[in-house]
Amino acid sequence: MTIFAAVVRHGSFRACAEKIGVSQVVISAHIRELESRLGAVLFERRPGHAAELTEQGHHAFNRVSAILTDITDLQQELAGEHDRRRLNITTYSFIMLKWQDRLDRFRDARPHVDLHVDLDPPDNATLALQVQRGDVDLACFFAMAGEELAESTVIGEERLAIYVGPDHPLADRMNVTAEDMQAHSAIMLTGDNPQRRLTDRALTIIGATPARVLMETDALALMLSNVRRNRAWICLFQDSVDDMVPGLKMVDLVQPMPPVQVCMLTRSSARHDLNLRALQAIIRSPV
Template sequence: MDPQQLRTLTAVVRLGSFSEAARELGYTQSAVSQQVAALEADLGTVLLERRPVRTTEAGERLLEHAGPLLLRLDAARADVRRLAAAPTARLLIGAAGASVTPRLAHALAEVRSAYPRLDLTIDQVARADITAQVATGALDLGLVDGVAAPSDPLALPDAGPLVTVAVAEEPLAVALPAAHPLARRPGLALADLADARWLDAPDVAMDLDRLRTVAGTDGFRAAARYRGGEVRGLLALVAAGHGLALLPATAAAGAADVAAVPLRSPRLVHRTELVHGSLPDGPAALLVRLLDGGRPDGLSVGPSAGRSAGFSPLAG
């Protein structure tokens, strides 16, 4: 199976048009049609109905494989290029939400001391995209965060030979309005909050699908959706009564008119990890060594330090 034909097929399906796919890929429309036809001949089945453009059952099944296959090819290319790359003074880190911790900030200061001309950029990236962007070389390093049992590593999607280093682990708290009837409780059980109104904020707080999974119950209805990346904006919505949110305790605390009640059950923590591929000597490699050789905020160096990325959806 030719990877380029597979990329062409995915572009046609995503754009819903042979001509739009040709424009995006820089081909003629006839070249796009020929590539799709060649892929169909190779597999011995029709993948697309042409007018209108839509996938057949076989085409749908192939697309389920296409994303992971193309990602692994891009990751392999990036991994080999990293090994051959010359040292650089650039450091591009992707982070979601409030995942830049004090420990990481201090480690970055040490890196800047070693590389005074360092061009450092920390970009806000959606949680779901960070691992793939590190694997394909779009990011030098990525900060992933999510919910896990104490000292357990996060589960990451299979995106190539990536490694993670534990950066921080801290308790979770339910953020709710200060006047809420539960605001004075010493702790809360997640299962008891299934019928409450929640804020769906996947880039800042624990996402609602994950809440249902860890609580082992349905519910956790989204009263409103917050697509911003700032915790402050989310807490303003909490304070105004738009819904609850589950956050790292330090992120939930200190906001006006918001109570941060510790999560007592199930026993979970918010964990932050740095994910990377093979690294030539330079700022990124130094940062990894600094983090891997120390004690993450609030926990001992545990099983995630230096581990390979796993094969299940990202905890969050």
């Protein structure tokens, strides 16, 4: 099972063989033995092409990864909470800004734990698979109410809002409708930005998907410069504007933006991991 998971993670039989330091023939023999035991073809093999996972292979990879992770969790449990180790966190940069002081306290209290933070989360379903497989130890993500992942815990709530410059036509209007918003240009994050999925979903819920987009960018200074010049509206977290971006005006919407749940997810098999439990506790604690 370890060889099978390694082949998938390294992308090919050859890359896995080179990484482990054995011949490709040995790797192939291990895979065929596993296929025989499982009674399933895990890879589609074509001459001159890299082997690709079959549908059963994808399912097996997720299950095998979870099994291997359970074993790793048990090893960590038996080694004790003071054994040197690494915890992988995946979250959003907006959430990470609020966690900085908490994570510093965790590092001071548990210097033997190396925290690795990934600020480029995939969609929530993929993120849940990464947690299940053990690629991620703790995930913190956004979800609309009622769309939380199974086994996740809601640990907070954030609010999105629409902002414009002080002289924008929507700045002083009351009860602005979705149609009013669509009559004006918007500035959006790029499609590759994880937070874009969230703003798209929120705008869809209130029926205000922008009809005109002035630009798509992740450059905050460029966004704010154009908003301040009254060229477009933008969807941002209220806290980020209230705390760090003075001078913008929140648009008074007839239908408010939906609340955003902040959710935490860890593997059920890690419930005995004292380091991970301590990390969860400090994240939930007051600043």
